[in-house]
Amino acid sequence: xxxxxxxxxxxxxxxxxxxxxxxxxxxxxxxxxxxxxxxxxxxxxxxxxxxxxxxxxxxxxxxxxxxxxxxxxxxxxxxxxxxxxxxxxxxxxxxxxxxxxxxxxxxxxxxxxxxxxxxxxxxxxxxxxxxxxxxxxxxxxxxxxxxxxxxxxxxxxxxxxxxxxxxxxxxxxxxxxxxxxxxxxxxxxxxxxxxxxxxxxxxxxxxxxxxxxxxxxxxxxxxxxxxxxxxxxxxxxxxxxxxxxxxxxxxxxxxxxxxxxxxxxxxxxxxxxxxxxxxxxxxxxxxxxxxxxxxxxxxxxxxxxxxxxxxxxxxxxxxxxxxxxxxxxxxxxxxxxxxxxxxxxxxxxxx
Ligand code: SF4
Numbered sequence: 001x002x003x004x005x006x007x008x009x010x011x012x013x014x015x016x017x018x019x020x021x022x023x024x025x026x027x028x029x030x031x032x033x034x035x036x037x038x039x040x041x042x043x044x045x046x047x048x049x050x051x052x053x054x055x056x057x058x059x060x061x062x063x064x065x066x067x068x069x070x071x072x073x074x075x076x077x078x079x080x081x082x083x084x085x086x087x088x089x090x091x092x093x094x095x096x097x098x099x100x101x102x103x104x105x106x107x108x109x110x111x112x113x114x115x116x117x118x119x120x121x122x123x124x125x126x127x128x129x130x131x132x133x134x135x136x137x138x139x140x141x142x143x144x145x146x147x148x149x150x151x152x153x154x155x156x157x158x159x160x161x162x163x164x165x166x167x168x169x170x171x172x173x174x175x176x177x178x179x180x181x182x183x184x185x186x187x188x189x190x191x192x193x194x195x196x197x198x199x200x201x202x203x204x205x206x207x208x209x210x211x212x213x214x215x216x217x218x219x220x221x222x223x224x225x226x227x228x229x230x231x232x233x234x235x236x237x238x239x240x241x242x243x244x245x246x247x248x249x250x251x252x253x254x255x256x257x258x259x260x261x262x263x264x265x266x267x268x269x270x271x272x273x274x275x276x277x278x279x280x281x282x283x284x285x286x287x288x289x290x291x292x293x294x295x296x297x298x299x300x301x302x303x304x305x306x307x308x309x310x311x312x313x314x315x316x317x318x319x320x321x322x323x324x325x326x327x328x329x330x331x332x333x334x335x336x337x338x339x340x341x342x343x344x345x346x347x348x349x350x351x
Contacts, residue, residue, distance in 0.1 A: 002059065002060060002061050003059070003060055003061070004060065004061050004062070004063060004064065004086070004131065004133045004134075005030070005034065005056070005060040005061070005062055005133075006034065006062065006063050006131075006132075006133030006134075006136050006137055006174075007131050007132055007133035007170070008133075008174075009132075009170055009173045009174055009177070010027055010028065010031045010174075010177050010179060010180070011173075013027035013030060013031055014027040014028075017030070020052075020055060020059075022052065026048065026052070028179055029045070029047060029048065030045065030048070030056070031177065031179055031180055032179050032180065033045045034062070034180070035136070035174065035175075035177065035179070035180025035181050036179065036180050036181065036182075038140065038143075038144065039062070040062055040063065041062060042056045042057050042062070063133070063137050063140075064085070064086035065083050065084070065085060065086075065134065065137040065138070065141055066083070066084045067081055067082065067083060067084070067141060067145070068082055068083075068084050068090075069081075069082040070082065070145070071334040072334070073333050073334050074333060075333050076097065077097045078094065078095065078096050078097070078334065079094070079095040079142070079145075079146065080092065080093075080094050080334050081093045081094070081095070081138075081141070081142065081145075082342060083107075083137075083138060083141065085110070085130070085134055089110040089127055089128065090110075090342045091107040091110055091130065091134075091138075091157065091158055091342065092107055092157055092158060092342050093105060093106050093107060093138040093141075093142060093157055094157070095142040095146055095148075095150070097148070101151045101152050101187075102146070102148050102149065102150045102151065102152070103150065103151075103152040103153065103154060104138065104139045104142050104150045104152070104153050104154070105153075105154045105155075105156050105157055106135055106138040106139060106153060106154070106155055106156075106157050107121075107130065107135075107138065107157030107158040107159055108129075108130055108135060108155050108157070108158075108159040108160070108161040108164050108167070108168060108171075109126060109127075109128070109129050109130055109158060109159025109160065109161075109163070109164055110126070110127035110128050110129075110130060110158070110159070111124055111125055111126045111127045111158060111159070112125075112126055112158050112159050112160055113125055113126035113160070113163075114160050114193050114232070114233065114234055115232075115233040116193060116219070116221075116231065116232050116233075116234075117230070117231050117232070117302070118221075118231065118263055118265065118294050118295075118302050120342075121157070121158035121159070121342070126159075129159075129163075129164040129167055130159065130164065130167065131167055132167045132168075132170035132171040132173075132174055133174075135155075135167070135168075135171040135175075136171060136174055136175055139153060139175065139181075150183075151183065151184075151187055152183075152187045152188075152189075153175065153183060153187065153188045153189070154188075154189045154191065154217075155168065155171075155188070155189065155190045155191060156189070156191040156217065158342070160192060160193055160195065161190050161191070161192060162190070162192045162195040162198035162199065162202070163195060163198070165198055165201070165202075168190065169205070169207070172185070172188060172207065172212075172214065173207070175188070176188070176207075184213075185207065185212065185213035185214045186213050186214070186215070186256075188214045188215065189214065189215040189216070189217050189259070190214055190215070190216055190217070191216075191217040191218075191219065191261065192216065192217070192218055192219065193218075193219045193232060193234045194218055194219065194220070194232075194234055194235075194238055194243045195234070195238075196238040196242050196243055196245075196246045199216065199218075199243075199246040199247065199249070199250055200246050200249055200250075202216075202250065203246070203249045203250040203252075203253040203254065204253065211253045211254045212254055212256075213254060213256060214256070215256050215257075215258075215259065216247070216250055216256065216258050216259070217258075217259040217260075217261050217290070218243065218247060218258060218259070218260050218261065219232070219260075219261045219263075220240070220243075220260045220261060220262055220278075220289075221261065221262055221263045221265075221269065222235070222240075222269050222274075223269060223273075223274040223275070223276075223277035223278040223281065224240065224277055225239055225240055227268070227269055227274075228240060230268070231263075231265070231268070231269070240281060244281060244282065244285075247260075247285065247287075248285055251285055251286070257286045257287065257288060258285070258286075258287050258288075259287070259288045259289075259290050260282065260287055260288070260289050260290070261290050261292060262278070262289050262290065262291050262292065263292045263293075263294045264291055264292065264293050264294060264304070264305050264309070264310055264313060265294045265302045265303070265304075265305070266294075266302070266303045266304060266305040266309070267303075267305075268302065270305050270309055270310075270313055272316055274313075275313055275316035275317050275320060276316070276320060278317065278322070279317055279320030279321060279322045280320075282322055283321070283322075287322065287323070288323045288324070288325060289317055289322055289323065289324045289325070290324075290325050290326075290327055291310055291313060291314055291324055291325065291326045291327065292327045293305060293307075293310050293326075293327075293329075310326055311326070314326060
């Protein structure tokens with residue numbers, strides 16, 4: 001079976017090239033063509049012999065991601081991509097422009113099994129894990145079509161990245177490699193709904209010689225277990241106390257400040273008592289609570305609190321000693337919420 005060469009780390013490519021009877025330094029050349037020089041065909045790799053290029057063509061493909069739809073915000077240039085993968089599956093990615101850098105928000109699974117009640121990505125369940133090569137190509141496709149360099153990556157699109165752990169780590173290995181794109185680990189944020197054993201595993205991981213330097217954003221969305229269970233089925237499995245313990249371990253090992261994501265849902269988790277309980281839970285660890293006024297998804301029936309209620313909640317948290325921020329809304333004139341563009345296309349296809 002022909003394999004996608006984007007899936008290989010530089011170390012794995014070395015082993016592949018050796019098995020073809022080639023010198024290991026060829027791996028570095030090929031890796032640089034793919035990840036630093038944006039090659040999309042083996043013919044572009046002119047410092048390889050014609051014979052080697054022919055053998056590579058027989059054994060590997062280069063990517064296979066296409067863009068059946070893209071929406072561009074007229075307000076701020078945010079672009080929402082619908083990507084089609086080699087097997088026809090659809091996923092989304094978002095390109096966001098900030099003043100000093102550009103960020104890619106990428107998906108890590110096709111759909112999601114986690115069932116968070118406010119999220120469109122999970123409505124049709126999980127289809128499959130994405131490969132590391134597919135994740136890498138989301139970033140490269142956004143760079144290619146915008147002509148802009150991406151320095152920051154958030155793994156916050158569809159899927160629970162820590163349930164696709166090995167591919168996530170392989171993706172990080174590839175995208176941070178200095179012979180390729182060389183994104184700083186500190187510019188990568190992985191968002192999780194709170195898979196406690198995987199957070200503990202990641203804390204103990206060595207990426208290179210160090211503990212990870214990637215940022216964790218943990219979706220909390222409630223101030224106590226009972227409320228969280230109503231929004232996020234994962235709360236039936238791991239309590240918030242366990243989740244906060246795992247977060248502390250991650251902070252102790254990595255010294256990276258943890259962000260807790262809190263989707264504010266009107267009348268569900270936006271009261272003063274919620275702010276107090278949340279602050280008590282997070283005391284003693286440097287954290288940021290990122291408040292996200294929930295995007296109304298027809299299926300969920302939840303509605304968004306007023307701007308004033310959001311600011312009030314942030315002020316309450318800060319009075320209780322917890323730093324808060326309000327997520328800047330980008331692309332509010334396009335199918336902005338995660339999973340909505342994909343859902344619309346899947347439904348159109350079924351009609
Ligand atoms: S919020 Fe994240 S973990 Fe929860 S269902 Fe959506 S994609 Fe999955």
